[in-house]
Amino acid sequence: MEHYLGMDLGGTDVKMGVVDSNGTIVVKQSYPTPAGLAGDKLADYFAECMRKTAAAAGLRLETLAAAGIGAPGLVNTTNGILDFVTNIPSLNDYPLGPQMAKRLNIPVAVDNDVNAMVLAELYYGAARSYRNIVALTVGTGVGGGLIFNGQLYRGSSFGAGEIGHMSIETNGPLCNCGNYGCLERYIGREAIVARFDALYRHKKLPSSIDRHLEQGAITPRAIAMAAAEGDELSLFVMDEIGRYLGNGLATIVNILNPELIVIGGGIANAGELLLEPARREMFRRAAVMPARMVKVVQAKFLNDAGILGAASLAREGSDRTD
């Protein structure tokens, strides 16, 4: 059986795992993202962490089929250069792909973490056997991954999938991206938390979210967890988010007519509490035939999406060069 190493690059942690070709995580580890290192030194560090992770799985790194790296931001998958990395500016414009390949002596694929996530769902998760798939991750931002005719579609400059930046209100609130009324401004972390917080402070509905707070803070995950226990305010907010999401899904369905929409990210922990209102709104808005045929489901991998996704990039890269 082949093994892949997956590395999920984050601003504070680097998560790594060895994944076999059935999608089983053999071992996983987490390392801090060192703030003081940049460029080649940082690549050396990643290589060292990868060796340790492979060793923890009882394998020599050189015996792995390939490594994959998922990064938040814009990645040129042709030359392996990180064009723009959210939260790790020291890696901007760095050729991480070729530099890691030189250090590891195995093929290395680098890509955006949402592309990684949709591949994990395609290979091992909720999207197996589907060919036209749209994945959305609803977290701090709202990202998207697109599979058309069974192939990852990256767009013409690796920028496809920015579903969070469809404008759903022409003159809506300004978004960080420069657009107005972006979907992300309604269902992204900041919007959800601000909305919950306002309703909570004004005691619009009863809530016992306190036990789910994360380090004292309201988070989308906390709202999802409270909603699952029947918390009234959380359920109300979840329904609101679900309907905004459904509005975005209707546009996706009308334009792309996918078979499957997979929803991941922190808020996806709410499962049907989010998906049910989203589907209802999507169906109310989208054209009947594509709306009837599309399935809207929760991602199979929520906590392990990063590692499995990165390992899936390794597999996809190997398939492409075959």
Added chain:
Amino acid sequence: MEHYLGMDLGGTDVKMGVVDSNGTIVVKQSYPTPAGLAGDKLADYFAECMRKTAAAAGLRLETLAAAGIGAPGLVNTTNGILDFVTNIPSLNDYPLGPQMAKRLNIPVAVDNDVNAMVLAELYYGAARSYRNIVALTVGTGVGGGLIFNGQLYRGSSFGAGEIGHMSIETNGPLCNCGNYGCLERYIGREAIVARFDALYRHKKLPSSIDRHLEQGAITPRAIAMAAAEGDELSLFVMDEIGRYLGNGLATIVNILNPELIVIGGGIANAGELLLEPARREMFRRAAVMPARMVKVVQAKFLNDAGILGAASLAREGSDRTD
């Protein structure tokens, strides 16, 4: 040189042409769409018209490489059945593809007319040498055709490309499709004419559109023509439409990161008067990198898009079965 027959199926007219493999229209003809015929009788009629058209080009129909039919509506390109035909309800659910092939003894491809249009631009027009293309036709409705990695993308149930039904205002005006605030409600024929008419009646700006009226009526084409002559009100409306269009394009660019966007349909006759404000708004809203790389251009074929598109379907069908 190979020749293709293209047939553009409309509610009042059926336009036909013989097109060579360079995209030159050798001959074109127009026949009325008979209101009294349906099913097999209508197919007989189409076959007879096609024979006449081929004869007018000095060719026997059987010597043509293939025929293509572009229809407004939803077409199952696998079995050649018209699932839903706008304006010709008698053809709904009719297997026009196989029935025509039986009558003509050459391969027959049937598809949506906007898919036909984008193929014509890909093979012979503004989209040659591009691989990721979004085409929009802005006419009575607002349709879209999608080319990803050089291939027409039809979606999972032949419904992809309904770009006119992206909602740009969550609680905007109700659309015929059941959604709210669809792009089509802002830039489709009805919206443009109503907007122009209101401003005209209230004398908001001077206008000398009269000489361009079509049978006494304000049409998008008339507004485009008047704008080209510097008509103040027409220019104002064209700028407004352009900005709404640009808003829609920004979402397309953010989600699909195409190399090229081709704009066709009646209003596209305005050329830069429409495209310039559209580009400006698109650039103001879309992510910088995909916005910088995309070109937004007028379709090469405006009046002959139907025939050339249908002939392109014939060519694409032949390529697929090769």
